[in-house]
Amino acid sequence: xxxxxxxxxxxxxxxxxxxxxxxxxxxxxxxxxxxxxxxxxxxxxxxxxxxxxxxxxxxxxxxxxxxxxxxxxxxxxxxxxxxxxxxxxxxxxxxxxxxxxxxxxxxxxxxxxxxxxxxxxxxxxxxxxxxxxxxxxxxxxxxxxxxxxxxxxxxxxxxxxxxxxxxxxxxxxxxxxxxxxxxxxxxxxxxxxxxxxxxxxxxxxxxxxxxxxxxxxxxxxxxxxxxxxxxxxxxxxxxxxxxxxxxxxxxxxxxxxxxxxxxxxxxxxxxxxxxxxxxxxxxxxxxxxxxxxxxxxxxxxxxxxxxxxxxxxxxxxxxxxxxxxxxxxxxxxxxxxxxxxxxxxxxxxxxxxxxxxxxxxxxxxxxxxxxxxxxxxxxxxxxxxxxxxxxxxxxxxxxxxxxxxxxxxxxxxxxxxxxxxxxxxxxxxxxxxxxxxx
Numbered sequence: 001x002x003x004x005x006x007x008x009x010x011x012x013x014x015x016x017x018x019x020x021x022x023x024x025x026x027x028x029x030x031x032x033x034x035x036x037x038x039x040x041x042x043x044x045x046x047x048x049x050x051x052x053x054x055x056x057x058x059x060x061x062x063x064x065x066x067x068x069x070x071x072x073x074x075x076x077x078x079x080x081x082x083x084x085x086x087x088x089x090x091x092x093x094x095x096x097x098x099x100x101x102x103x104x105x106x107x108x109x110x111x112x113x114x115x116x117x118x119x120x121x122x123x124x125x126x127x128x129x130x131x132x133x134x135x136x137x138x139x140x141x142x143x144x145x146x147x148x149x150x151x152x153x154x155x156x157x158x159x160x161x162x163x164x165x166x167x168x169x170x171x172x173x174x175x176x177x178x179x180x181x182x183x184x185x186x187x188x189x190x191x192x193x194x195x196x197x198x199x200x201x202x203x204x205x206x207x208x209x210x211x212x213x214x215x216x217x218x219x220x221x222x223x224x225x226x227x228x229x230x231x232x233x234x235x236x237x238x239x240x241x242x243x244x245x246x247x248x249x250x251x252x253x254x255x256x257x258x259x260x261x262x263x264x265x266x267x268x269x270x271x272x273x274x275x276x277x278x279x280x281x282x283x284x285x286x287x288x289x290x291x292x293x294x295x296x297x298x299x300x301x302x303x304x305x306x307x308x309x310x311x312x313x314x315x316x317x318x319x320x321x322x323x324x325x326x327x328x329x330x331x332x333x334x335x336x337x338x339x340x341x342x343x344x345x346x347x348x349x350x351x352x353x354x355x356x357x358x359x360x361x362x363x364x365x366x367x368x369x370x371x372x373x374x375x376x377x378x379x380x381x382x383x384x385x386x387x388x389x390x391x392x393x394x395x396x397x398x399x400x401x402x403x404x405x406x407x408x409x410x411x412x413x414x415x416x417x418x419x420x421x422x423x424x425x426x427x428x429x430x431x432x433x434x435x436x437x438x
Contacts, residue, residue, distance in 0.1 A: 266338075
C-alpha cells in the first residue's frame with residue numbers, strides 16, 4: 001500500500017497517579033469501572049512499545065506492519081515508532097489540508113468546482129495550497145501538552161488533563177493575539193511559532209470551551225450539547241502513548257475531549273479514535289484496532305451511536321462493491337458532521353484505501369465535514385504505515401511541515417528517552433526551555 005484555575009497538584013480523581021510509582025500497568029481497567037475516572041499506577045517513562053500488551057498484534061494479517069513487541073526501546077523500535085508518530089501527525093495534517101477547500105460543499109458542489117472526479121489534488125484554501133485548519137493547530141498543542149505533562153511529573157505533579165488544558169489555553173491565545181508574547185518564556189517553543197497565529201475556522205465549542213481557565217470534566221463538561229468532530233480530530237496524539245494501556249488512553253482522550261465537547265457521542269468518538277490509533281501504532285491491523293475500540297466502549301454510557309457507526313463502517317467496507325463517494329455518504333444518517341459519523345467515514349475510507357492518496361481522496365469527496373474526515377483518515381493511515389507512505393508531493397506544500405516534523409521527533413524523543421532529557425540524574429537545559437515545567 002502506498003501507502004476554575006488549574007493547579008500543580010493532581011486531584012484525587014481522573015487520570016491521576018502516584019508520583020512515586022514508576023512501573024507500567026500490566027492489566028487493563030476493570031470493564032465494570034470503565035466509565036469511572038481512572039486513578040492508579042503511572043505509566044513508566046521508559047515503557048517500551050509492547051509494554052502492557054495483553055495479546056500479540058495481528059502482524060500476519062495483510063496490511064499490518066511488523067508488531068511492536070519489545071518491552072525496551074531498541075534502535076529498531078525507536079525508528080519504527082518515530083515513523084509512526086510522524087506518519088500520524090503529518091497524515092492528519094495533509095488530510096486536513098486536502099479537505100479544507102471543500103469542507104462547506106455538497107458532493108455535487110465539489111464536482112461542479114473540481115470536475116466529475118471531485119477533488120483529487122490539494123487546492124487553495126486560505127490563500128494558498130496546503131493550508132491547515134484549527135484541527136491541525138489543536139493537534140499540535142495536544143502533542144505539546146503531552147510532552148509537558150511528562151516533563152512536569154519530575155516535580156511530583158502528574159495530571160495530564162490539566163497539562164493538556166493548559167496547552168489548549170495557549171492555542172486559544174493564538175486565536176486572539178497578533179503573535180507570540182516573547183515575555184512569556186513559560187509558553188514554550190510551540191506557542192512561539194508565528195504561523196500558528198492564524199484563525200482557521202475554529203470550532204465554536206473549542207473557542208467557548210477554552211475561553212476561560214475552568215477545566216471541563218466528565219461530571220461538569222463544557223458545551224454538553226456539542227457533538228461535532230472537533231474534539232475527535234485533535235485526539236490522535238493520545239493514541240501515540242504506546243506504553244499506556246488502551247483503557248487509560250481511552251480515559252485520557254475522553255477527559256480531554258469534555259474540556260470543549262460534553263456530548264457523549266463527541267467525547268466517546270474522541271476516545272475511540274485514540275484507541276484505534278494506539279492499536280495501529282502498536283502494530284495491529286485497522287480492523288483489529290476498531291474491534292479493540294468497540295470492546296472498550298461497550299460499558300460506557302451513551303456508547304451506542306458511536307459503536308453503531310463503527311460497525312456500519314466495518315460492514316460497508318466488507319462489501320464487494322468498490323468504494324464510492326455515495327457509499328461514504330451512506331455512512332452518515334445526517335449531514336456527516338457529527339463526531340461518530342465523521343469517525344465512521346474516516347475508518348471506512350482507511351479500510352478501503354488502495355493507497356494513502358486514494359484513501360484521502362475518498363475521505364474528502366462528500367458533503368460532510370471534509371477537513372475532519374480527511375484529518376482522521378490521514379492519521380489512521382499514517383499510524384498504520386508510517387511517514388514514508390504519505391504522498392511526497394502533498395507534503396511539499398504542507399503548511400507548517402517543519403514544525404510538525406520537529407514536534408513529532410520531540411514527542412518520540414520524550415517517549416523513548418525522556419529520562420536522559422530531564423530527571424533527577426541529568427537534564428538538558430534546551431529541552432526544559434522548549435517544554436517548561438511550569
